Amino acid sequence: MPPERGGAAHQAPRFDDHIDVDTAMTARDVLGVVVRCVAYIRPHWRLFLLKFALMLGTFVPLLVAPWPAKILVDHVVLEHPLTDSAVRFPPFFMPFLGAVEGMDPAGLLLATLALALVLVVLFGAGVAETRENTAFLAQGEDTATQSENMISAGWSLAGGLWGLADLLCNIRLVQRVTDSFRTHLFRRLLRLPMTTLDDQRIGDGIYRTMYDAPAVQGICFDITLTPVVSVLLAVVSVYVMEYSFGHIVPELIWLAIVTMPVALLLTAPLAGLARRTSQASRGSGSATTNRIEEGTAHVAAVQSHGAEERERADFADASRESFRRHRHVVAVDIAINLCSGIALLVLGVRAFVVVTDQIVLGELLPGDLLVVLGLFGAVAAASITLGRLWVDLQKNAAGVRRVFFFIDLPGDGARGGGGPGGGRPRRRRQHEWGGE
Numbered sequence: 001m002p003p004e005r006g007g008a009a010h011q012a013p014r015f016d017d018h019i020d021v022d023t024a025m026t027a028r029d030v031l032g033v034v035v036r037c038v039a040y041i042r043p044h045w046r047l048f049l050l051k052f053a054l055m056l057g058t059f060v061p062l063l064v065a066p067w068p069a070k071i072l073v074d075h076v077v078l079e080h081p082l083t084d085s086a087v088r089f090p091p092f093f094m095p096f097l098g099a100v101e102g103m104d105p106a107g108l109l110l111a112t113l114a115l116a117l118v119l120v121v122l123f124g125a126g127v128a129e130t131r132e133n134t135a136f137l138a139q140g141e142d143t144a145t146q147s148e149n150m151i152s153a154g155w156s157l158a159g160g161l162w163g164l165a166d167l168l169c170n171i172r173l174v175q176r177v178t179d180s181f182r183t184h185l186f187r188r189l190l191r192l193p194m195t196t197l198d199d200q201r202i203g204d205g206i207y208r209t210m211y212d213a214p215a216v217q218g219i220c221f222d223i224t225l226t227p228v229v230s231v232l233l234a235v236v237s238v239y240v241m242e243y244s245f246g247h248i249v250p251e252l253i254w255l256a257i258v259t260m261p262v263a264l265l266l267t268a269p270l271a272g273l274a275r276r277t278s279q280a281s282r283g284s285g286s287a288t289t290n291r292i293e294e295g296t297a298h299v300a301a302v303q304s305h306g307a308e309e310r311e312r313a314d315f316a317d318a319s320r321e322s323f324r325r326h327r328h329v330v331a332v333d334i335a336i337n338l339c340s341g342i343a344l345l346v347l348g349v350r351a352f353v354v355v356t357d358q359i360v361l362g363e364l365l366p367g368d369l370l371v372v373l374g375l376f377g378a379v380a381a382a383s384i385t386l387g388r389l390w391v392d393l394q395k396n397a398a399g400v401r402r403v404f405f406f407i408d409l410p411g412d413g414a415r416g417g418g419g420p421g422g423g424r425p426r427r428r429r430q431h432e433w434g435g436e
Helices: 027-040 042-057 059-064 066-077 091-100 105-123 143-151 160-191 194-200 202-212 215-222 225-245 250-297 299-304 308-361 366-408
Strands: none
Touching: 027 042, 027 160, 027 215, 027 366, 042 059, 042 160, 042 225, 059 066, 059 091, 059 105, 059 225, 059 366, 066 105, 066 366, 091 105, 105 160, 143 160, 143 202, 143 215, 160 202, 160 215, 160 366, 202 250, 202 366, 215 225, 215 366, 225 250, 225 366, 250 308, 250 366, 308 366
C-alpha cells in the first residue's frame, strides 16, 4: 500500500480495500469534501431557511425562562419590590413587567405562572441542553447502526409545539439531503464496470451506500446552520448578560466571552485523531459487511465443503475488529468532552463564585443566580457545540470521502461524478482524496 501523507505513523489500516487504498486526509482534503457537499444543500434551500427560522425561535426559552424564575424567588417568595432589583431586566421582558406593575405578591405569582405555562406549551420546560430533545431509535455501539439514526435524525433546542415543528422539519430535511446523496451514489454504482465492483467487494458498496452516505447531512448542518446558530446564541446571551449585569459584575462578561475560544483551542488539536479513527472504523465496518455478503452469496458452497466454522470464525474476527475500531472513536469523543467540559466547568465555577460573592455583599438578589446560570449555560452549550464543529466535520468527512471516491470513479461511457444530478463530467485520479 502506498504511504499516506503524514508519514508511516499515520498510515490507515487497509482492511478489505483493494481500490480505495489511499484513505488519509488532510485538513485541505476535508475542506474539499465540505465544498462539494454544498451542492446537496441547494435543492432544499427552502427547508434550510425554515429550519434556520425555527432554530432562531428556540432562543426564546433559553433567554426568557430564567427571568420568571428570578421573579418567583426575589419578588414573590422574598417579596422584594420590582424596583429594588439592581439588575436591569432585558428589553424583551419589559412588556411583561409593565403588565404586572403594582401587583401584590399573590397577583405577581399568578401572572408569572401564566407566563411560565405559555412557555411550557410553546417551547417546553424551559432552559434545556443543546440537542436535548431528540428523535432517535435505539442503536448499537458501531458506526453502521448509528448511521441508521442519522438517516432520520431529529433534534431541537426546544420542546413544546415549537420544538415539535422544529424536530419534524429537521427530520424531513435530513431525509431529503441523504436521499439525494444516496441516489447520486447509486446511479454512479450502476455505471461502474463489474470488475471494479468485484475488486472492491459488493459488501463494501453496500456499506458506503447504507452507512457512509448519511454522513453528508452532518456536514450540511455543520457548515450552515450549526455555526451560525451557535454564534448567534452566544452573542445574544452575552449581550443580555452585559445589559443586565455588566454594570455590577463586569468579570462575569469576560468569563462568558472566553468560553468559546477556550472550547476551540482545547478541541482543535484532536481533529486529526478523530478523522483517522473514524476512517478506520468505517473501513473495518465495510470488511464486516463483506463477510456477511460473501457468506450469504456462497452459503451453498460453504456448507458443501463443511467450512461453516471457518466462515463463522472469519465473521467473528471481522466483527470484533469493527467494534474495537469503534471503541477508538468513542475514546476520542470522551477525550474531547473531557477537555472542553473540564475547562468550561472551571469557568462556570468561577462565574458562580463571582455572583454569589455579590449576593453576599447585597449587590445582587438570590434570584439573579438563576438568571446567570441560565444565560451562562446557554453560552457554554453554544461554545461546546462550536468547539466540536471542526472535530465532527472530520468524522463525517471520512464517510463522505468514501462515497465521493466511488462517485468519481470512471464508469461505463467514461462519465464523471459531477453533482447530485450528474452534471458536467468530472475526472479524478483514484488517489485524489487522500493521495500524493
